[in-house]
Amino acid sequence: MTARRPRLLLVSPVFHGYHRSIAAGFEQIGYEVVTHCYDHYSTVPMKLRNKVALELPEKVGVDRTGERRRWDTARALRALTEARPDRLLVIKGDSLGQAFWEAALALGIPVMLWLYDDLHRHDYSMEFLRSVGPVISYARSGAAELSAHGVNAHYLPNGFDPNLTAPTMRRSGEIVFVGSRYPNRVDLMEALVDAGLPVRAYGRQWSHHPVDRLRTWEVARPRVPAERDIPLEDAYRVQAEAAAAINIHGLQAGLAMRTFEVPGMGGLQLIDRPDVAEFYEPGHEVLVFEGTEELIELSRRVISEPAWGEQIREAGQRRSEQEHTFAHRAQTADRWWDR
Structure with missing residues (x-):
């Protein structure tokens, strides 16, 4: 029995x-x-x-x-x-x-x-x-x-769900951010736009859609190409297909969910927290930036050297599947x- x-x-x-x-x-x-x-x-x-x-x-x-x-x-x-x-x-x-x-x-x-x-x-x-x-x-x-x-x-x-989306080899060529809009995130995303990099943000607070402006009781929007809210499954896919996905924390104490989601789904993560080294090897499994200029430099490199980026994706995904689900x-x- x-x-x-x-x-x-x-x-x-x-x-x-x-x-x-x-x-x-x-x-x-x-x-x-x-x-x-x-x-x-x-x-x-x-x-x-x-x-x-x-x-x-x-x-x-x-x-x-x-x-x-x-x-x-x-x-x-x-x-x-x-x-x-x-x-x-x-x-x-x-x-x-x-x-x-x-x-x-x-x-x-x-x-x-x-x-x-x-x-x-x-x-x-x-x-x-x-x-x-x-x-x-x-x-x-x-x-x-x-x-x-x-x-x-x-x-x-935090962790990630390996069953949420199928692996993808498609690449959009964009630097993306999925999440809420805070001043430090706006500054970084607009700096990438000013540097001439292909970027896109996702979420109702970034979206230029009139419905989202009404929902958030706002008219002004950042100078960043943006899309509306997307379900978690689509966020996994978008960040996996991007040239790189940015993880911008701000003042929070712990590491965000996307810290594990982006490499877990085969994405290339640009993260602002050196303490990610507790979970991933910087430069080998994820990329760490400590300021705007370093973020711009790394973004340009992942776009111009896709083979280098693929090595980081593969290593980060292996580590995630082995330790961080x-x-x-x-x-x-x-x-x-x-x-």
Whole structure:
């Protein structure tokens, strides 16, 4: 008789669909995974309620945080009751109220909280984090800070999903960036444009489309060729096919998802963080830039010397497949459950 696989309830924000990749990673190591996205409003009535009762009031300065928390908490409680899990993994969980956590801890099952963002972007108290069970941070410094406050904290870097897209040998010839628009990113992308390099940004905050201007309540846009939002699967493909994909971090503590996604999908990564050396060999598996002029120089070289770039792509992809998939991350986290 085949033993029943332990059932894991994964409670996660929608956030570009990363919950699917995380679920697949835990399924690969032997779990049956049930997923609940606490901020996914899937039906037409739910979408209307979200727009009318939450988003529109917030646009005019009315705080609806409490109502959103009550709504998301009630739905997550139903998911917890229906799933009857053996273990619970909560990703971020920033709109789940005390009633959810009390019900989860009352089940007596192992619970883990994965904060895949900087600590200052969460409003959890240290008292709560000490009580909830193992807490995972995507930044080594975040895990160290939590541990110093008595939290059972662990460092787990981001990863990539090798099953999300098929390998591609097509090359677009462009230097691309996929992600949110911040001032430092605008400066770098406009510098590449001014240097005469073929560049393209992807995302609603970059897009010149009139719908995206309305959605973001903005008229002005950077001097950068841009496309609209694209699904995660398309982002994998776009960055793989580019002459190079730029990874611009800013002030965040941990390394972004694309740190592992770009080389994992066979892309050539230009990254602004020397500490990537913990995971990839600079100059051999990824390319590190420490300023605008170095980024321009490396961009010109990857366009003019495609054979050199192909060697870096191949080495980075091998390293990713061997060490940095979500299955690798799930296997690491699986050792940390409180029993």
